[in-house]
Amino acid sequence: xxxxxxxxxxxxxxxxxxxxxxxxxxxxxxxxxxxxxxxxxxxxxxxxxxxxxxxxxxxxxxxxxxxxxxxxxxxxxxxxxxxxxxxxxxxxxxxxxxxxxxxxxxxxxxxxxxxxxxxxxxxxxxxxxxxxxxxxxxxxxxxxxxxxxxxxxxxxxxxxxxxxxxxxxxxxxxxxxxxxxxxxxxxxxxxxxxxxxxxxxxxxxxxxxxxxx
Amino acid sequence: xxxxxxxxxxxxxxxxxxxxxxxxxxxxxxxxxxxxxxxxxxxxxxxxxxxxxxxxxxxxxxxxxxxxxxxxxxxxxxxxxxxxxxxxxxxxxxxxxxxxxxxxxxxxxxxxxxxxxxxxxxxxxxxxxxxxxxxxxxxxxxxxxxxxxxxxxxxxxxxxxxxxxxxxxxxxxxxxxxxxxxxxxxxxxxxxxxxxxxxxxxxxxxxxxxxxx
Numbered sequence: 001x002x003x004x005x006x007x008x009x010x011x012x013x014x015x016x017x018x019x020x021x022x023x024x025x026x027x028x029x030x031x032x033x034x035x036x037x038x039x040x041x042x043x044x045x046x047x048x049x050x051x052x053x054x055x056x057x058x059x060x061x062x063x064x065x066x067x068x069x070x071x072x073x074x075x076x077x078x079x080x081x082x083x084x085x086x087x088x089x090x091x092x093x094x095x096x097x098x099x100x101x102x103x104x105x106x107x108x109x110x111x112x113x114x115x116x117x118x119x120x121x122x123x124x125x126x127x128x129x130x131x132x133x134x135x136x137x138x139x140x141x142x143x144x145x146x147x148x149x150x151x152x153x154x155x156x157x158x159x160x161x162x163x164x165x166x167x168x169x170x171x172x173x174x175x176x177x178x179x180x181x182x183x184x185x186x187x188x189x190x191x192x193x194x195x196x197x198x199x200x201x202x203x204x205x206x207x208x209x210x211x212x213x
Numbered sequence: 214x215x216x217x218x219x220x221x222x223x224x225x226x227x228x229x230x231x232x233x234x235x236x237x238x239x240x241x242x243x244x245x246x247x248x249x250x251x252x253x254x255x256x257x258x259x260x261x262x263x264x265x266x267x268x269x270x271x272x273x274x275x276x277x278x279x280x281x282x283x284x285x286x287x288x289x290x291x292x293x294x295x296x297x298x299x300x301x302x303x304x305x306x307x308x309x310x311x312x313x314x315x316x317x318x319x320x321x322x323x324x325x326x327x328x329x330x331x332x333x334x335x336x337x338x339x340x341x342x343x344x345x346x347x348x349x350x351x352x353x354x355x356x357x358x359x360x361x362x363x364x365x366x367x368x369x370x371x372x373x374x375x376x377x378x379x380x381x382x383x384x385x386x387x388x389x390x391x392x393x394x395x396x397x398x399x400x401x402x403x404x405x406x407x408x409x410x411x412x413x414x415x416x417x418x419x420x421x422x423x424x425x426x
Contacts (some may be wrong), residue, residue, distance in 0.1 A: 015275075024267045047228055096274070099274075
């Protein structure tokens with residue numbers, strides 16, 4: 001292997017700090033955590049927000065069932081223990097994305113307050129991690145669609161199966177959904193268009209200094 | 214909540230594809246997988262490369278023991294099963310970063326060929342995932358420092374403990390290190406400066422179209 005003389009590579013021993021990273025990338029990371037019932041509209045809104053941010057050149061990435069349940073978390077089932085571990089891993093991965101300077105969007109029912117609060121804590125308390133610096137914004141977005149509306153939509157027929165007893169432990173039917181007590185944002189998809197919801201998310205991101213409008 | 218009229222939000226139903234994302238971000242994702250013995254120099258080189266890329270404005274993120282073992286994988290030990298799961302999860306997370314348009318660097322001993330090959334397969338076969346498109350580059354970088362050199366360095370005193378029998382299953386002492394058969398790059402830290410190793414990595418990234426020189 002011929003070795004090229006490196007004249008323009010400068011580095012310091014040790015890790016780059018979060019501040020150095022975000023400043024160099026002209027980016028600020030955060031996690032926007034969408035929570036709500038099945039068929040509430042979480043993924044539609046998060047996907048539209050992702051498209052908008054990416055089209056503006058903002059590194060943004062969405063974690064959802066498609067890329068998590070069949071990948072990182074494919075060895076988890078639906079027991080209480082596995083559900084908690086599912087959300088914990090998603091929280092940890094979102095935190096890594098946020099640390100990297102990316103706007104991480106997560107789109108999971110995440111029905112239990114305790115699990116979501118753990119993810120919030122992971123972000124807000126990560127002040128002295130590998131890359132140093134202050135905690136990271138964790139923005140909880142409650143997609144507040146009434147269960148009657150979700151059940152009418154039922155795009156995958158899951159509510160029907162749950163009502164028929166073919167699906168056990170289905171959120172909103174025979175398992176509780178614990179609504180956030182102090183979400184950073186509440187969206188009402190049955191009264192707002194997808195575009196209006198995206199604007200509300202952008203306003204929140206701008207208010208927190210994550211993006212500029 | 215006052216709803217601002219959204220006149221400049223455009224989106225299409227469904228997910229953004231990987232091609233659309235990478236084009237909009239003017240970025241190409243990949244995973245550069247550093248493998249080698251403990252104290253071989255993996256993290257020093259990966260950290261220097263990360264600093265250089267980030268300073269150029271390239272989204273780059275390093276997964277290493279500091280941010281993985283104490284976070285995502287804190288519930289894993291050192292049994293054979295847990296070691297395989299450790300590497301599998303790292304491979305899945307690196308793949309998500311690569312998909313997002315980030316240059317993911319992983320810095321783990323990852324001694325078993327089978328585990329590394331699984332991670333390669335995850336990347337190269339992910340052609341029809343959530344965000345569509347072709348497979349993603351997986352660049353295996355063998356940090357080939359002889360064990361005698363690693364053992365002399367021994368910054369954490371781990372080789373000493375392993376020789377004394379206080380650490381069981383230590384790679385290179387009483388557990389095998391399976392060197393890559395066809396790594397994309399071999400670095401020889403005892404004969405190359407950190408800067409020269411970084412340049413070799415940059416050359417490889419440029420040759421694969423991940424960055425421009």
